[in-house]
Amino acid sequence: MNTPTLETERLILRRFTKEDIEALFLILKDKEVNRFLPWHPIKSIEETKRFYEERYAVKYVEPQGYAYAICLKTDNFPIGYIKVDMEEHHDFGYALRKEFWHQGIVTEAGKALIEQVRKDGIPYITATHDKNNPRSGNVMKRLGMKYCYSYEEQWQPKNMTVIFRMYQLNFDNNDDFVYKKYWNVYSHHFIEEF
Numbered sequence: 058m059n060t061p062t063l064e065t066e067r068l069i070l071r072r073f074t075k076e077d078i079e080a081l082f083l084i085l086k087d088k089e090v091n092r093f094l095p096w097h098p099i100k101s102i103e104e105t106k107r108f109y110e111e112r113y114a115v116k117y118v119e120p121q122g123y124a125y126a127i128c129l130k131t132d133n134f135p136i137g138y139i140k141v142d143m144e145e146h147h148d149f150g151y152a153l154r155k156e157f158w159h160q161g162i163v164t165e166a167g168k169a170l171i172e173q174v175r176k177d178g179i180p181y182i183t184a185t186h187d188k189n190n191p192r193s194g195n196v197m198k199r200l201g202m203k204y205c206y207s208y209e210e211q212w213q214p215k216n217m218t219v220i221f222r223m224y225q226l227n228f229d230n231n232d233d234f235v236y237k238k239y240w241n242v243y244s245h246h247f248i249e250e251f
Contacts, residue, residue, distance in 0.1 A: 060122050063169045069133055070125040070166055073113045077126060080135040081105050089155050093190040123174060127166045139166045141174050141182055149184040167200045181227040183236050188220040197224040205235045209245040
């Protein structure tokens with residue numbers, strides 16, 4: 058299984074294990090942390106165990122999987138997560154407990170993960186953020202991602218209308234390639250000037 062542990066100056070990026078369920082619960086139960094994520098805050102350890110099985114354990118048996126716990130080197134305790142999906146969109150995503158916000162942690166973790174997927178031959182990554190969460194877009198820009206387009210989606214399971222901004226980073230020197238699936242699927246799409 059190709060999920061190598063990655064290290065940066067301050068961080069260890071490693072697989073989640075069953076011993077991390079309580080740490081994962083701290084991340085997933087926080088309303089603010091999960092405000093712009095595609096699920097409601099998780100309410101119990103049992104739900105967290107299901108989340109771990111569905112989102113992590115299954116990825117770790119695939120030939121390639123990039124689903125990491127973000128841990129500080131000081132204690133190796135998960136304070137967030139970061140991932141790149143292996144589906145066609147190669148979606149890059151992350152979350153971090155709010156007491157660790159504004160310290161450059163996601164940018165530091167993101168640079169290490171991006172270097173790994175580039176080395177492993179993934180041709181590009183995409184990422185989306187809610188227009189109302191521009192800080193997430195700032196992280197994407199700091200990682201070298203470029204804004205491509207925006208689209209409106211009736212977001213489930215939260216059942217709310219969201220304008221998403223789609224960013225992309227190509228690794229194969231094909232700078233003209235833009236992943237258009239969201240543009241094609243959602244009829245209300247446009248390019249913003251900002």
